[in-house]
Amino acid sequence: GNSVTQMEGPVTLSEEAFLTINCTYTATGYPSLFWYVQYPGEGLQLLLKATKADDKGSNKGFEATYRKETTSFHLEKGSVQVSDSAVYFCASYSSASKIIFGSGTRLSIRP
Amino acid sequence: GAGVSQSPRYKVAKRGQDVALRCDPISGHVSLFWYQQALGQGPEFLTYFQNEAQLDKSGLPSDRFFAERPEGSVSTLKIQRTQQEDSAVYLCASSSDRVVHEQYFGPGTRLTVT
Numbered sequence: 001g002n003s004v005t006q007m008e009g010p011v012t013l014s015e016e017a018f019l020t021i022n023c024t025y026t027a028t029g030y031p032s033l034f035w036y037v038q039y040p041g042e043g044l045q046l047l048l049k050a051t052k053a054d055d056k057g058s059n060k061g062f063e064a065t066y067r068k069e070t071t072s073f074h075l076e077k078g079s080v081q082v083s084d085s086a087v088y089f090c091a092s093y094s095s096a097s098k099i100i101f102g103s104g105t106r107l108s109i110r111p
Numbered sequence: 112g113a114g115v116s117q118s119p120r121y122k123v124a125k126r127g128q129d130v131a132l133r134c135d136p137i138s139g140h141v142s143l144f145w146y147q148q149a150l151g152q153g154p155e156f157l158t159y160f161q162n163e164a165q166l167d168k169s170g171l172p173s174d175r176f177f178a179e180r181p182e183g184s185v186s187t188l189k190i191q192r193t194q195q196e197d198s199a200v201y202l203c204a205s206s207s208d209r210v211v212h213e214q215y216f217g218p219g220t221r222l223t224v225t
């Protein structure tokens with residue numbers, strides 16, 4: 001079945017550092033891929049998405065590129081801020097209406 | 112406009128009690144989903160409605176779990192004879208169109224079974 005594997009946390013960085021959170025997927029066919037973010041005390045929010053190979057999703061300075069050859073969708077940001085502290089979930093959607101989530105990566109940014 | 116709302120936000124139940132969790136989706140959203148999120152894990156799919164029809168309930172962990180959406184709007188997830196392993200955050204999401212991956216999530220209901 002489909003699955004998503006992402007980098008375990010927690011990840012702690014200093015403000016303005018470069019961020020990468022790794023994510024790989026297994027699926028039959030070509031799923032749509034997402035990054036969701038969960039800020040403290042809030043619900044899950046869609047951060048960015050890519051629906052086909054080589055697409056790049058971007059939002060709020062975050063980027064991720066759909067790599068079919070490596071079945072990856074790594075999340076990157078060039079300069080993180082304290083306000084980026086949250087839990088990030090990589091996810092895939094292929095069919096049957098269900099989104100498959102990774103286990104989440106907690107990110108903490110030090111001022 | 113208003114997002115997805117869920118109530119109660121927190122629920123403590125004694126083992127063996129029945130609970131009912133409510134979800135109000137975004138107005139006009141056709142599709143509604145329930146997910147279960149255990150501590151430190153990602154959400155796991157439970158069930159999916161399109162209007163009032165429950166099209167997929169493959170994720171419901173046991174026959175103690177039951178969901179309904181009788182008028183195609185508000186949905187209720189019911190758990191009978193709660194067990195400790197049912198303790199989790201229950202998330203509801205809704206989607207506006209038949210390409211259902213654009214899901215908007217509610218804040219969740221945290222259920223603790225003692």
